[in-house]
Amino acid sequence: MLLIPCPFCGKRDEHEFTYAREAHIARPTNGEQMSDAEWAQYLFMRKNPKGVHYERWMHAKGCRRYFNVARDTVTHEIYAVYEMGQPAPAIERENGR
Amino acid sequence: MKQHYSIFTLARNAVSYHENWTEAWRSPDPKPAYDVIIVGGGGHGLATAYYLAKEHGITNVAVIEKGWLGGGNTGRNTTIVRSNYLWDESAHLYEHSLKLWEGLSQDLNYNVMFSQRGLLSTAHTVHDMQALRRRVYAIQLNGIDSEILDREQVAAYCPILDCSPNARYPVFGASLQRRGGVARHDAVAWGYARGADARGIDIIQNCEVTGFKIENGKVVGVETTRGSIGARKVGVVVAGHCGVLAGMAGFRLPIESHPLQAMVSEPIKPVLNCVVMSGQVHVYVSQSDKGELVFGAGIDTYNSYSQYGSPPVVENMLNALTELFPIFGRLRFLRQWAGIVDTCPDASPIIGKTPIENLFFNCGWGTGGFKATPGSGHVFAHTIATGEPHKFAAPFALERFTTGYLIDEHGAAGVAH
Ligand SMILES: Cc1cc2nc3c(=O)[nH]c(=O)nc-3n(C[C@H](O)[C@H](O)[C@H](O)COP(=O)(O)OP(=O)(O)OC[C@H]3O[C@@H](n4cnc5c(N)ncnc54)[C@H](O)[C@@H]3O)c2cc1C
Ligand SMILES: [Zn+2]
Numbered sequence: 255m256l257l258i259p260c261p262f263c264g265k266r267d268e269h270e271f272t273y274a275r276e277a278h279i280a281r282p283t284n285g286e287q288m289s290d291a292e293w294a295q296y297l298f299m300r301k302n303p304k305g306v307h308y309e310r311w312m313h314a315k316g317c318r319r320y321f322n323v324a325r326d327t328v329t330h331e332i333y334a335v336y337e338m339g340q341p342a343p344a345i346e347r348e349n350g351r
Numbered sequence: 352m353k354q355h356y357s358i359f360t361l362a363r364n365a366v367s368y369h370e371n372w373t374e375a376w377r378s379p380d381p382k383p384a385y386d387v388i389i390v391g392g393g394g395h396g397l398a399t400a401y402y403l404a405k406e407h408g409i410t411n412v413a414v415i416e417k418g419w420l421g422g423g424n425t426g427r428n429t430t431i432v433r434s435n436y437l438w439d440e441s442a443h444l445y446e447h448s449l450k451l452w453e454g455l456s457q458d459l460n461y462n463v464m465f466s467q468r469g470l471l472s473t474a475h476t477v478h479d480m481q482a483l484r485r486r487v488y489a490i491q492l493n494g495i496d497s498e499i500l501d502r503e504q505v506a507a508y509c510p511i512l513d514c515s516p517n518a519r520y521p522v523f524g525a526s527l528q529r530r531g532g533v534a535r536h537d538a539v540a541w542g543y544a545r546g547a548d549a550r551g552i553d554i555i556q557n558c559e560v561t562g563f564k565i566e567n568g569k570v571v572g573v574e575t576t577r578g579s580i581g582a583r584k585v586g587v588v589v590a591g592h593c594g595v596l597a598g599m600a601g602f603r604l605p606i607e608s609h610p611l612q613a614m615v616s617e618p619i620k621p622v623l624n625c626v627v628m629s630g631q632v633h634v635y636v637s638q639s640d641k642g643e644l645v646f647g648a649g650i651d652t653y654n655s656y657s658q659y660g661s662p663p664v665v666e667n668m669l670n671a672l673t674e675l676f677p678i679f680g681r682l683r684f685l686r687q688w689a690g691i692v693d694t695c696p697d698a699s700p701i702i703g704k705t706p707i708e709n710l711f712f713n714c715g716w717g718t719g720g721f722k723a724t725p726g727s728g729h730v731f732a733h734t735i736a737t738g739e740p741h742k743f744a745a746p747f748a749l750e751r752f753t754t755g756y757l758i759d760e761h762g763a764a765g766v767a768h
Pocket of ligand 1: 390391392393394395396415416417418419420421422423424425426427428429430431432558559560561588589590591592596611612613647688689690691692716717718719720721722723
């Protein structure tokens with residue numbers, strides 16, 4: 255069970271949240287000029303890392319606000335929680351995985 | 352020397368106190384190079400190797416597995432086998448596989464304990480029932496067995512399912528695929544491994560692929576924890592780790608890795624004669640030959656490579672199970688575990704070429720690839736051997752995410768499995 259620190263409400267159990275997947279995928283501004291392959295990259299291709307994942311969560315049963323989380327997909331350790339629109343913080347992992 | 356397995360071999364070995372069984376496959380050191388390297392010793396990888404040898408005469412092949420055979424999702428799944436998929440592309444692929452299952456124990460001379468005990472998919476609302484009808488008619492048009500049962504027929508077919516009008520999730524009816532069922536998961540991996548080994552294929556366990564050797568956009572080998580090994584072609588079949596391996600080769604996949612959990616109860620006398628799955632309430636259950644109830648439900652929602660899974664999912668699964676089968680309410684549970692599944696946006700697999708020449712991927716089977724093990728191996732072996740996709744694999748190419756020709760089996764397949 256994850257204990258997720260909502261930046262607005264504090265630490266809550268994972269079942270209060272909905273997961274909103276990979277963060278920092280910016281919608282392209284030059285859509286008309288993009289090829290189908292570029293659209294495929296934007297729409298479907300994902301990093302899916304074994305290690306630090308920058309992802310969005312929504313506090314569905316609390317403040318109902320979205321925020322970003324940097325979390326380890328192997329240990330589930332949460333390294334950082336930051337508001338939407340903030341840049342992804344660099345994370346140094348001890349075991350360098 | 353390969354022993355042929357039969358009642359006589361069994362009797363002969365019984366007389367010598369089972370001390371003279373020979374190993375089912377060798378454990379050779381890797382050669383410097385192979386014609387084909389298969390990365391991943393799960394059912395799909397081993398089946399691919401087997402059919403490369405059997406159908407295409409390609410035997411200078413190694414299967415490289417980082418852990419032990421079947422230690423990934425193959426040995427962790429709830430073993431439901433069926434072919435009642437909505438879309439033509441999936442129907443062809445999964446039915447191809449089901450037909451191979453029907454002769455598999457004979458073909459491999461290895462008992463995979465394939466049991467076609469029938470598979471019920473229940474409907475719990477009017478709309479559920481409408482969707483189910485549409486699905487069954489589509490499946491029938493593809494010549495695949497599937498029928499609709501009303502509530503009374505369901506109650507007669509599976510008496511312990513709560514079909515009373517007062518049930519929390521009333522049963523409106525169900526679809527039934529009589530040829531569906533379950534199989535012994537490890538046996539599938541072991542049977543294919545033994546068959547591949549007997550045809551000269553090297554099976555190398557405890558050897559992790561850590562990178563690809565790529566020259567001018569073409570793969571020429573793999574880096575492993577036991578040194579680098581050359582290869583003319585490489586097939587990658589690593590399920591939840593496909594994103595990691597694609598990263599090593601420098602491209603991305605439309606796949607995210609999630610834990611999928613399963614559980615077994617204490618063993619009890621036979622009470623459940625078929626497989627029951629409910630997409631609406633979301634649980635599926637069968638009873639193993641040992642008597643344990645084996646069941647599972649949906650994925651943990653967030654990306655993860657940790658093979659355990661989180662408690663809220665277990666709670667939902669148990670709620671669904673005990674509402675559908677009140678009789679299970681007082682059972683105790685033995686074990687819970689998870690495997691890392693490779694979920695694709697359209698819930699269909701990706702089979703075929705990649706941006707790197709001679710590097711092939713077979714992944715994205717997500718929560719439902721066990722049933723496809725023979726078919727997947729068969730079409731992937733063809734794809735690797737000829738360099739062109741097998742006709743059943745062609746629609747499942749990676750390019751579909753560029754062309755938009757997705758094969759959306761979400762929900763359409765009834766439930767995740
Ligand atoms: C709990 C659960 C229940 C399921 N229930 C069903 C079901 O009822 N019916 C159904 O049809 N499907 C089901 N599935 C899905 C099914 O198990 C999988 O789709 C299928 O088994 C995948 O087979 P595979 O051989 O591709 O993968 P795996 O068996 O996972 O094999 C992949 C192998 O690759 C190896 N590997 C990974 N990285 C490397 C590397 N770098 N180098 C070397 N080797 C590597 C792994 O160790 C692993 O052994 C379920 C899955 C789970 C987890
Ligand atoms: Zn909050």
